[in-house]
Amino acid sequence: MIWNETMECMNREDMRKLQGIRLRQTVERVYHNCEPYRKRMQEKGVSPSDIQSIDDIVKLPFTSKKDLRDYYPFGLLSTPMSEIVRLHASSGTTGKPIVVGYTRGDLAIWDEVGARCFTAYGLGKQDVVQVSYGYGLFTGGLGAHGAVETIGGTVIPMSSGNTEKQIMLMRDFGAVGLACTPSYALYLADAMRDSNISRDEFSLKVGAFGAEPWTEAMRKELEAKLGIKAYDIYGLTEIIGPGVGHECECQNGTHLCEDHFYPEIIDPETGEPMPPGEMGELVFSTITKEGMPLLRFRTRDLTSLIYEKCECGRTSVRMNRILGRSDDMLIIRGVNVFPSQVESVICEIPELEPHYFIVVDRINNLDTFEIQVEVKEEFYSDEMTRLLDLRKHIVHRLQSVIGLSPDVKLVEPRSIERSQGKAKRVNDKRKLS
Ligand code: DLL
Numbered sequence: 237m238i239w240n241e242t243m244e245c246m247n248r249e250d251m252r253k254l255q256g257i258r259l260r261q262t263v264e265r266v267y268h269n270c271e272p273y274r275k276r277m278q279e280k281g282v283s284p285s286d287i288q289s290i291d292d293i294v295k296l297p298f299t300s301k302k303d304l305r306d307y308y309p310f311g312l313l314s315t316p317m318s319e320i321v322r323l324h325a326s327s328g329t330t331g332k333p334i335v336v337g338y339t340r341g342d343l344a345i346w347d348e349v350g351a352r353c354f355t356a357y358g359l360g361k362q363d364v365v366q367v368s369y370g371y372g373l374f375t376g377g378l379g380a381h382g383a384v385e386t387i388g389g390t391v392i393p394m395s396s397g398n399t400e401k402q403i404m405l406m407r408d409f410g411a412v413g414l415a416c417t418p419s420y421a422l423y424l425a426d427a428m429r430d431s432n433i434s435r436d437e438f439s440l441k442v443g444a445f446g447a448e449p450w451t452e453a454m455r456k457e458l459e460a461k462l463g464i465k466a467y468d469i470y471g472l473t474e475i476i477g478p479g480v481g482h483e484c485e486c487q488n489g490t491h492l493c494e495d496h497f498y499p500e501i502i503d504p505e506t507g508e509p510m511p512p513g514e515m516g517e518l519v520f521s522t523i524t525k526e527g528m529p530l531l532r533f534r535t536r537d538l539t540s541l542i543y544e545k546c547e548c549g550r551t552s553v554r555m556n557r558i559l560g561r562s563d564d565m566l567i568i569r570g571v572n573v574f575p576s577q578v579e580s581v582i583c584e585i586p587e588l589e590p591h592y593f594i595v596v597d598r599i600n601n602l603d604t605f606e607i608q609v610e611v612k613e614e615f616y617s618d619e620m621t622r623l624l625d626l627r628k629h630i631v632h633r634l635q636s637v638i639g640l641s642p643d644v645k646l647v648e649p650r651s652i653e654r655s656q657g658k659a660k661r662v663n664d665k666r667k668l669s
Contacts, residue, residue, distance in 0.1 A: 541556075
């Protein structure tokens with residue numbers, strides 16, 4: 237099922253033309269209505285008339301998270317405050333949050349792209365969807381909420397937390413779709429198993445999981461545990477929220493809504509565009525937003541793009557799974573490590589639960605690298621030799637995937653703290669000193 241066939245299946249040449257027209261309009265808008273953008277463009281010697289087609293985008297300056305902080309709270313708006321009908325914010329790790337203002341038109345775009353996501357997952361008017369992303373300043377709850385209402389489905393505005401009630405209502409209201417972070421979905425799956433309710437009593441068929449990186453192995457785990465198809469939903473506050481991209485029934489890359497959000501991949505070191513298909517940092521320009529359009533916003537997310545037509549019929553560009561954020565990358569003893577690599581190894585070992593925590597420290601000038609991982613109930617025995625063998629096997633697999641031998645600590649089931657929103661999987665103590 238396709239929500240907006242014209243846009244999602246447009247031939248690539250027409251799409252580029254449309255993107256060029258929309259980019260030009262956006263550049264005009266920010267140049268005339270947003271002082272920081274005008275100054276930046278003038279400094280770079282670019283004027284709106286230099287932007288004739290989408291290829292000219294490389295002439296424009298980048299925008300970063302730092303810019304959003306520097307112009308906190310409303311300095312990057314391109315409309316008067318009277319046109320702004322909603323604010324969202326995301327709290328970063330440091331300092332002030334990042335604030336985004338939406339006009340009515342922006343909210344309509346958000347509903348439209350959100351509707352494309354849930355339609356692509358096979359959901360429609362007849363379906364009940366439980367939204368267990370947090371509601372509030374975080375875009376997850378209200379974003380998914382608007383999307384489900386737009387396709388005409390029935391939304392259960394659960395928000396996160398209160399797991400027992402989540403499970404009860406999911407069963408009683410016959411939720412077919414579940415929208416939450418993959419880590420919370422895992423938590424719910426375990427809690428459902430522990431409740432005395434049999435799986436047949438649930439109607440769940442589809443998961444819309446995102447807001448944090450997750451792996452193919454985690455998808456398999458979630459699909460098996462919940463008996464569903466688990467789809468990716470991607471987005472970020474600065475650009476709009478959930479709905480920037482989504483998977484389709486082929487589960488082979490995340491389609492980006494590129495008629496609204498134009499993606500580029502750049503070399504994170506030099507800022508130069510990467511050749512098509514290569515991995516690098518994802519950059520977005522919003523080309524239809526009114527309230528706070530962003531040009532060439534550096535997401536810090538690392539991925540690559542696929543431009544071939546998908547088997548589902550959509551021609552929209554697809555994004556490979558996000559390896560992680562460049563600022564999540566750990567450099568341990570000189571080796572680059574992403575938590576997602578650790579996750580993929582853990583999920584492939586049947587004796588382990590997909591719950592882990594990484595602790596990095598520096599002792600006597602040497603990096604230490606510890607991974608705590610839960611062993612499944614049935615394998616967690618007092619028999620030391622069995623656990624030692626398992627530990628050896630994990631270290632060996634991690635060594636071959638990431639090139640480092642961590643200190644693996646096997647811990648009891650349920651002993652690692654669970655998250656109801658985005659999972660926190662790393663404690664890098666080196667940053668504190
Ligand atoms: O997480 C918006 C969202 C809500 C997306 C619900 C999907 C579902 P932020 O809090 O601003 O917004 O965080 C954005 O989260 O730059 C990525 O690093 C990460 N992220 C979001 N979706 C995915 C995904 C929301 N599907 C940041 N896969 C982004 C991997 C994701 N990472």
